[in-house]
Amino acid sequence: MFGFVIRRIISTIPVMGMVALLVFLMLRLTPGDPAAILAGDNGTPQQIEEIREALGLNEPIHKQFVIYIYDIVRGDLGESYFFKKQVTELIAQRVGATVSLAVVTLIITILVSIPLGVIAAYRRGSWVDQIVMGFSVMGFSIPVFVLGYLLIYVFSIELRWFPVQGYKPLSAGLWPHLHRLILPSITLSVIYIALIARMTRASVLDVLGEDYVRTAYAKGLKNSVVLMRHALRNAAVPIVTVIGIGIALLIGGVVVTETVYNIPGLGRLTVDAVLGRDYPTVQALILVFAFVYVVVNLLIDLSYTFLDPRIRY
Amino acid sequence: MSRADNTDTPLGAEVEVDAASQAAASIKRLNLAQRLLRHRSVIFGGIIMIAMLLISIAAPYLGTIDPAYIDPTNRNKKPGYDAMVLDQNDKEVHRTYWMGTDALGRDIYSRVIYGTRISLVIGLAVASLSIVVGLAIGLLAGYVRWLDSVIMRVMDGLMAIPGILLAIGLVSLSGATIVTVIVAIMVPEIPRVVRLVRSIVLSIREEPYVEAAVSIGTPLLKLLARHVLPNTMAPLIVQGTYVCASAILVEAILSFLGAGISPETPTWGNIMAEGRVFFRVFPHNILFPGIFLALTVLAVNILGDGLRDTLDPRLAKRL
Numbered sequence: 001m002f003g004f005v006i007r008r009i010i011s012t013i014p015v016m017g018m019v020a021l022l023v024f025l026m027l028r029l030t031p032g033d034p035a036a037i038l039a040g041d042n043g044t045p046q047q048i049e050e051i052r053e054a055l056g057l058n059e060p061i062h063k064q065f066v067i068y069i070y071d072i073v074r075g076d077l078g079e080s081y082f083f084k085k086q087v088t089e090l091i092a093q094r095v096g097a098t099v100s101l102a103v104v105t106l107i108i109t110i111l112v113s114i115p116l117g118v119i120a121a122y123r124r125g126s127w128v129d130q131i132v133m134g135f136s137v138m139g140f141s142i143p144v145f146v147l148g149y150l151l152i153y154v155f156s157i158e159l160r161w162f163p164v165q166g167y168k169p170l171s172a173g174l175w176p177h178l179h180r181l182i183l184p185s186i187t188l189s190v191i192y193i194a195l196i197a198r199m200t201r202a203s204v205l206d207v208l209g210e211d212y213v214r215t216a217y218a219k220g221l222k223n224s225v226v227l228m229r230h231a232l233r234n235a236a237v238p239i240v241t242v243i244g245i246g247i248a249l250l251i252g253g254v255v256v257t258e259t260v261y262n263i264p265g266l267g268r269l270t271v272d273a274v275l276g277r278d279y280p281t282v283q284a285l286i287l288v289f290a291f292v293y294v295v296v297n298l299l300i301d302l303s304y305t306f307l308d309p310r311i312r313y
Numbered sequence: 314m315s316r317a318d319n320t321d322t323p324l325g326a327e328v329e330v331d332a333a334s335q336a337a338a339s340i341k342r343l344n345l346a347q348r349l350l351r352h353r354s355v356i357f358g359g360i361i362m363i364a365m366l367l368i369s370i371a372a373p374y375l376g377t378i379d380p381a382y383i384d385p386t387n388r389n390k391k392p393g394y395d396a397m398v399l400d401q402n403d404k405e406v407h408r409t410y411w412m413g414t415d416a417l418g419r420d421i422y423s424r425v426i427y428g429t430r431i432s433l434v435i436g437l438a439v440a441s442l443s444i445v446v447g448l449a450i451g452l453l454a455g456y457v458r459w460l461d462s463v464i465m466r467v468m469d470g471l472m473a474i475p476g477i478l479l480a481i482g483l484v485s486l487s488g489a490t491i492v493t494v495i496v497a498i499m500v501p502e503i504p505r506v507v508r509l510v511r512s513i514v515l516s517i518r519e520e521p522y523v524e525a526a527v528s529i530g531t532p533l534l535k536l537l538a539r540h541v542l543p544n545t546m547a548p549l550i551v552q553g554t555y556v557c558a559s560a561i562l563v564e565a566i567l568s569f570l571g572a573g574i575s576p577e578t579p580t581w582g583n584i585m586a587e588g589r590v591f592f593r594v595f596p597h598n599i600l601f602p603g604i605f606l607a608l609t610v611l612a613v614n615i616l617g618d619g620l621r622d623t624l625d626p627r628l629a630k631r632l
Contacts, residue, residue: 149596150600256569271572273485274484279486
């Protein structure tokens, strides 16, 4: 087990290395002078020369990559030419809002999607099932920002239940914090709910055909006990796997949701950086998000042994 | 069946075989078409897609005006607004703005109708290109052993970067034109196609009929074209539909965020991006393009589900 954990952690290194290489090459392979791209539209020749010096752009490309990796490993993600700050500092300022949004979204998603999926599987072919499946196709098709504006219009402007946009940190109190996060989280969770409800249904359906489920019913166990203890527990591994894969959707959604609701998080920072042609920040954020994705999926892989004791490494 | 390979067969026999196999093929095709046409999802998705295609082709004849025409006297009008306006020949004509106008007085209806073009072009281009490129890379990975691990590591790296972010990054580097947007949306989609193709290739190459083909010395290219490629078609068409849906969405997101095709071009995302500022008072700027966008993506997704059920029953069972 311990050996497996170590091996699994080590196996993420090549993936992260590849991500770093791709991000590195993205800038170098784009036609034009990388230093000029980094300096942005208002870069002076002097700035461009400084950037060239700092990134070692005059060195051969493999040496540049070594410098690049060395900086990342030291925790130096570069400097934002737009905000005139270290990118790590920018990220630290804004990571809180994004984490709050992601956590509330995950909670809503899991609370809604898993029961929906289980019920749909249990009542396969019924109207409940059809509604859940219909919702899941719709969830994939409604653009996050259209849904966001729709919710703002109905619940904030017409009904006045929620503030229209904006964000309050947790330090301003739990309720003001949550109150402004509810609509964005619902917006963000829809596509995720669609994905996980679908997977839960498929996975539980598979398990419901197993002999031990029939045995459990034959023993006279209640439906709820059979579904929760026997079916769902055995269906957990694929569901959790999809939750991990869905993190990519979540990250994409964060970028859009934070823009719609004006939340000063990492997603909003990404958009601001793109619009400000602040490429070092964009580059760093891509790395950070990819890192989060890889680490979450690593944790999920490691969780399999707890979810399903039959899995031994 | 090509003649060059069968020089030792009498010509008559060959013609007979050809006729028979063609007949068999046409029966099979008819069945497939019938099956497709009997499937509700295929019909529903197909009809909406055809309607969207017709709209995009016939855009100039659907009562639209120049989608970029700025009319300062009729700014921010609500849907259904009537006005007397000057047409191209400076003649006063009566016009109803079914979807209202935006902050520059441009007709939302015309912009939404013309926006159909960009969305469909992007969706279809990304779907077909990512399949062609993904197929080529996937075949290489599945058949050239030493390339396999290299290709798959690169694909793992690409897949670890959330698609929208990668697209945003690529567009922000190279500037947004329709070509760069297509490439930027395509790159994150390729790994999924590659993985699909590779997994099919790896399972097909173990099949007895492929082993038989190899053992009689079938050249690699012919083997791929005759035995491997046909097996990838059904899953790829299904995958292509999903890619198309996601590409239309991502393009709208890029435009909406301000990182897409230049703002003068009427795309659904651009119309919504411009409507953001006045959203509280004039929600129609976001509502109408939003409906078109959601409906199109929904139709493509449903079409994909229907195609999956009919073309690729194995996959349908798994989901």
